[in-house]
Amino acid sequence: MVMFRDRREAGERLAGHLAGTVASFEDTAPPVVVALPRGGVPVAAAIAARLQAPLDVIIARKIGAPGQPELAIGAVAEGAGGEGAEETVWNRRIIVDLGLREESLEQRRAEKLREVRERAALYRDGRPAVVLEGRSVILVDDGIATGATTEAALRALRRRRPRRIILAVPVAPEDTLARLRRLADDVVCLAQPADFYAIGAYYRDFTQVKDADVIRCLSQYRPDQPEEAVDDN
Numbered sequence: 001m002v003m004f005r006d007r008r009e010a011g012e013r014l015a016g017h018l019a020g021t022v023a024s025f026e027d028t029a030p031p032v033v034v035a036l037p038r039g040g041v042p043v044a045a046a047i048a049a050r051l052q053a054p055l056d057v058i059i060a061r062k063i064g065a066p067g068q069p070e071l072a073i074g075a076v077a078e079g080a081g082g083e084g085a086e087e088t089v090w091n092r093r094i095i096v097d098l099g100l101r102e103e104s105l106e107q108r109r110a111e112k113l114r115e116v117r118e119r120a121a122l123y124r125d126g127r128p129a130v131v132l133e134g135r136s137v138i139l140v141d142d143g144i145a146t147g148a149t150t151e152a153a154l155r156a157l158r159r160r161r162p163r164r165i166i167l168a169v170p171v172a173p174e175d176t177l178a179r180l181r182r183l184a185d186d187v188v189c190l191a192q193p194a195d196f197y198a199i200g201a202y203y204r205d206f207t208q209v210k211d212a213d214v215i216r217c218l219s220q221y222r223p224d225q226p227e228e229a230v231d232d233n
Helices: 007-023 040-051 092-098 102-124 148-158 174-183 211-220
Strands: 032-035 055-057 060-065 068-077 087-090 136-140 164-171 186-191
Touching: 007 040, 007 136, 007 164, 007 186, 032 040, 040 055, 040 136, 040 211, 055 102, 055 211, 060 102, 060 148, 068 092, 068 102, 068 148, 087 148, 102 211, 136 148, 148 164, 148 174, 164 174, 174 186
Parallel strands: 032 055, 032 136, 136 164, 164 186
Antiparallel strands: 060 068, 068 087
């Protein structure tokens, strides 16, 4: 079942698949690699190093069901216009099945929005988000399960008017990718197991990424200063 040594190796393998695709774009500027933290950052850092591209993050959070935090009833992602510009997606089928009220949904959404804003401030440390308008963007994570946060991130990125969006992940289930393909211009996924289990099952080393690792990566891969990839632990 293991397919990747660690997140860095997964990123290097993704970068190999992406290099030719990006070269064919004939863009005047390199693409912007945008990671979903925390796990997506080491993967994205390896891609940024190979493509000599700037690295940024987009903060997204899953909204879990009451008493079932792993069951996604929706997700929120930061927007380009600051507070009030965030993107929210809901799984209305699950919401109806659980009989959840709008007041409960809004309360849970507000809690996650606070987390999104706090994380964005922590990771960027006062630096503005990289401008994406007119640029090719590569959205990266270490894998996708339900796709709720990825969907919110893709929709939020589209609002920032990039030239194109490529979704790049090491592993994801086929049915989730089929849904997300409608939101991206291209999708690169190295493995689509028929019997998808959990993202960590496909890595030999799936050590938790720390906030300090995210901050260090972002400080290294500024738009004017791409550097060598960093370790993910």
